[in-house]
Amino acid sequence: MIAFGPVPSRRLGYSLGINHIPAKYCTYSCVYCQVGRTTHMPLERQEFYAVDQILTEVGQKVTEVAEAGKKIDYLTLVPDGEPTLDINLGKVIGGLKQFGIPVAVISNASLIDRLDVQEELMQADWVSLKVDSVDESVWRRINRPHRRLSLPRILEGMFAFKQKYSGKLVTESMLVAGLNDNEKITRQLCDFLLKLQPSISYLSIPTRPPAEVEVRPPSPEALQEIIEICAEKVPFVDLLFESEVGDFVSTGNLVEDILSITAVHPLREEPLRAMVSMAGGTWQVVEDLLADGSVLSILYRNERYFFRRFGKLGGKASTGTS
Ligand code: SF4
Known part of the structure; x- marks a missing residue:
């Protein structure tokens, strides 16, 4: 099933999810991934589903939701893998515009240094880019990236994208105990976010069964310290904890x-x-x-x-x- 939901989301309201990448094609294999370990790790972009198939399935879902008298605030590309690996991403985003609903993309940012990816994402109304750490060794341990990826290039790509993007850019950082929950790493992240100036920088913690069983959220004490540092330095930080019953x-x-x-x-x-x-x-x-x-x-x-x-x-x- 390519289209699912709509599910209520604190960031996007009622979001109709679009899963346009089969599990688990990703450029990262994050220790906290809820979809499990990455089984396919290409860097080359490719076609997974025909654009027409994606748009037809989304169209059917949009009609069903409208007939049920419910609303959709965003059509969100949030696959069980990395959305920018889809070589048709631009055509999909362009095609989704026919429904008159804003389009969101949740990406791990690993390919954001590519001009074609930047151009295609620019068509979206809302883009989330992952940045768990700006420290190379921590990035490697949390995100376990494809060996040919380069963190400096990704961070530069984020700046380049921010400069030309007119939609709403947000970042998301997952906090993991023993990896990116110390003061030094937090301050480095805050410095980067301050320079990037996204609309909002979300901090989240692993709350569902992660790829690696030993992954834990930071202790409440460490979390308290992190959010105090961030709240003092970065006015646009927000917590993305799943907090409703x-x-x-x-x-x-x-x-x-x-x-x-x-x-x-x-x-x-x-x-x-x-x-x-x-x-x-x-x-x-x-x-x-x-x-x-x-x-x-x-x-x-x-x-x-x-x-x-x-x-x-x-x-x-x-x-x-x-
Ligand atoms: S980037 Fe997303 S899909 Fe890929 S491994 Fe990390 S959490 Fe999972």
Whole structure:
């Protein structure tokens, strides 16, 4: 299935996903990838699906969604691989314009130094480029790139693209314990982001089963330090934590519910309070978990986020990956 959703997304509203690359063709094999390890790592761009097939499937989905009385805010190229590997990317983006819905592309930026990729992405209304670290050795350990890729060339390509792009450019950085969660690496990243000046720089953490089982989000203490450094230096940083409870169904054991949900979804205080009340509990349950250290909270721009602390109550120790 090429078109899926629409799924609610904090960045893009109701986003209809377009999976125009088979899993897992990617130029990176990120340790935290939710699609698993990369099995095909070409650098050459190629055709995966015919443009007509992609546009027909998207068109059918757009019609279905409209008939159901629902809306789509973005058509988003977010495949199980790297979208710029598709040699037809420009034709696909151009063809999607017929639906009158803004087009977004979520890329790992590895091919952004190529002029053809820059030209094609310029047709999109919203582009997200990944930058987990500007330190070469950290980049190699987190993103495990194709051996012929060069980080300096990618970073220069990002600047070149920013200069000519008139749409909304955002960056995304995934924070991983033991890899890019220290002060020096954070300050280097902030310096780069300040020079690049995207509209928003999102920070996120691994919240779903990653490619490598030992991958962990930074500890709440490390995360607190990172966001304090970023918030002080980079005014356009935002946190992209999956923080809503969604269709929460109580298992009847509120403590277990809180521990299992905060282990994969850092929760803001408001949805956590809603979850406690839906389960018929009181906030004291959360206070008790905070008091015994099973759950930790951090403060960011006047919002409290609650995390499960690994290593407590049978959880795995947070060891990092290095
Ligand atoms: S760039 Fe994206 S698809 Fe490719 S390995 Fe990294 S997370 Fe997975």
